[in-house]
Amino acid sequence: MTGAASRHISVLGREAVEALAPRDGGTYIDATFGAGGYSRAILEVAGARVVGIDRDRMAIMGGFDLVDRSAGRLTLVESRFSELDEVCAAQGLDAVDGVVMDVGVSSMQLDQAERGFSFRLGGPLDMRMGQSGPTAADVVAKASETELANIIYIFGEERHSRGVARAIVAARKDTPIATTQALADIVAKVVRAKPNEIHPATRTFQALRIFVNEELDELHLALTAAERVLKPGGRLVVVSFHSLEDRIVKNFLAERGKVSAGSRHLPEVAQAVPSFRILTKRPVVPGDAELSANPRARSAKLRAAERTDAPVHAVDKLPSWPRLADVMRGG
Incomplete structure (x- = not known):
């Protein structure tokens, strides 16, 4: 290796x-x-x-x-x-x-700044595990405020999801949010961390990573x-x-x-x-x-x-949460 x-x-x-x-x-x-x-x-x-x-x-x-x-x-x-x-x-x-x-x-992915998974390392807001498809920057630029709030709440379990989404939409009107540092700074103005707690942007980054990679x-x-x-x-x-x-x-x-x-x-x-x-x-x-x-x-x-040797069960229906294709086509 x-x-x-x-x-x-x-x-x-x-x-x-x-x-x-x-x-x-x-x-x-x-x-x-x-x-x-x-x-x-x-x-x-x-x-x-x-x-x-x-x-x-x-x-x-x-x-x-x-x-x-x-x-x-x-x-x-x-x-x-x-x-x-x-x-x-x-x-x-x-x-x-x-x-x-x-x-x-x-x-390995977290430790590579150019992959854009971590707010602790400066890099492009990418987060893709593969080589194709929309990046986290694309989602942040395209998703509506409601969609962003749902993504951050459901996949990041962030209690301040509405405030974070509102701050993202306000910030992107001035300039595209293209780096991990830019997004982390926006979130940190909304989510206040107490001593010894996780970084304010942790849940938002988790949510976007999960969403981008489905x-x-x-x-x-x-x-x-x-x-x-x-x-x-x-x-x-x-x-x-x-x-x-x-x-x-x-x-x-x-x-x-x-x-x-x-x-x-x-x-x-x-x-x-x-x-x-x-x-x-x-x-x-x-x-x-x-x-x-x-x-x-x-x-x-x-x-x-x-x-066991039992037959395969019927395939479960996927949950009805936000999906990447819907957000990127604006529907």
Whole structure:
């Protein structure tokens, strides 16, 4: 791996791989390849094969050295993790033995000023994980005040979302908001931080990042795609980093793992057979040693489940929250 990648620490890496339980001859999907931490650990199992997916071309390029050293057992694909079932089909895989995903922005992306993810590093207001589509600057320039308020409230859980949206709209009348510093300064005039609290712009930046990359829709779709490709006995392991993500994973597994007793009032109603057996009744969280070594791990939660031989459940309808395409076409 490259020097930057080798410094990256996979959050809950040991716990994730233990929950995945890779075996000799098994095939696994690392749905969010990043710096390759999970893939590298899986490849330590002799005969295990990994297909690594990432929408970030820089992450894929950073993994070429690991591909070379894997003796043909690692394949990297530039794609969204919501398309993991399509990636499997393209690789000639009807089913796999495990899927692991580390949801959200990576430390490498946060630490690259030119990617525009962090208000602590001056850079263009970009925030895209991939190489195409509207940037955060485009959203800030195009979205109405109401749309901005909804985006910041829903995806950032920012109580002052209306004030922030109003300040953004007022500021962009004078000059385009093109840098991370410019946006952070605008937000800081509305959201007042107390000592030892997070930076005033944290929730607004989180909201725009999630919105630009359609992260929550991607997660919904990735979970259902994993359900389709996992063999009976195959493992799904998800590490998430904030409450919105964890809630989606928790609800998905609860629904898929629910054993219904039926109803004596409606005996004719067919009950879906559980497609997963939940392995983590409570989420696994980092220990003190990991938190000390990697403070960014503090909000991480790991959930895992094992695929049963039941049919795939009906695809859930995506939530009716703001969507990038609607905002960018002005509708």
